[in-house]
Amino acid sequence: SVARGRVPVVTGFFGRSLEGRVATLGRGGSDYAAAAIGAILGASRVELVKRHVAVFSADPHDVPAARPIPALSYEEAEELAQFGARVLHPLTIEPARAQGVELRVRSLEDASVVTTIGPARSGRRNRALTLLRPLRLLRLRVPGGRQRPGVVAQVSHRLAAARVNLVQLYTSSALLCL
Known part of the structure; x- marks a missing residue:
């Protein structure tokens, strides 16, 4: 049906375990499923629509002056996800990067707020700040x-x-x- 121009809509949050039982993928599972399905289907782009925000320079709850980030490399997005940015699950990036699928993260509240995630861009600089909780020093x-x-x-x-x-x-x- 994809070949005939139909757009599949998949919940993504549910899956089956190796034993065949229905299981949830947890926080970010829908994003991961969308990226994996997009990669399998050979999509050029996957749209991830978020209830509140796209990708910001910091958590707007902690930093009121946080700004939307228009573009990130796969590596930057993965680092942000690994180190506390809850907008994406860290595993979401891997299938997209492996197949060169562009990810577009947009806000449901404001469609003009979009972050495009793709191959590395020149002119690297710090783009965002994350905070891991809880974190301890030993x-x-x-x-x-x-x-x-x-x-x-x-x-x-x-x-x-x-x-x-x-x-x-x-x-x-x-x-x-x-």
């Missing part, structure tokens, strides 16, 4: 850390076993900051 004193190979791997392994996601890492000669 500082470990590791005397002689540079002479002890595997310390970072041991700490990372233990955090992973405790289901703690490591967001960023900094090391010095005696400190390990996570």
Whole structure:
């Protein structure tokens, strides 16, 4: 039916588990499903319509002066999603990037507010600010850390076993900051 010019409308929030049970994809699942279906169908563009906002330079609830961002690269959009921008699910970008599908994020409240996500553009600069919540800093004193190979791997392994996601890492000669 797509070949005959029909436009498929898919809920996207629901799917089937490997066992065949109906399951929800969670927050952002509709965006991910739309990007994946668009990539499978060979679409040139996928429109993601949001109830309140498109992609802004910061969360308008935290930063009243936040502005809509007209264009982002796939990488920029993925970084924003990974680090706290709730407007897109982080996995949404991958199928679009893999097949070169342009994503257009628009506001349901104001159709003129649009963010286009596509291949990298020149003139890179900081475009947005995100905030991860909750986030904690762990500082470990590791005397002689540079002479002890595997310390970072041991700490990372233990955090992973405790289901703690490591967001960023900094090391010095005696400190390990996570």
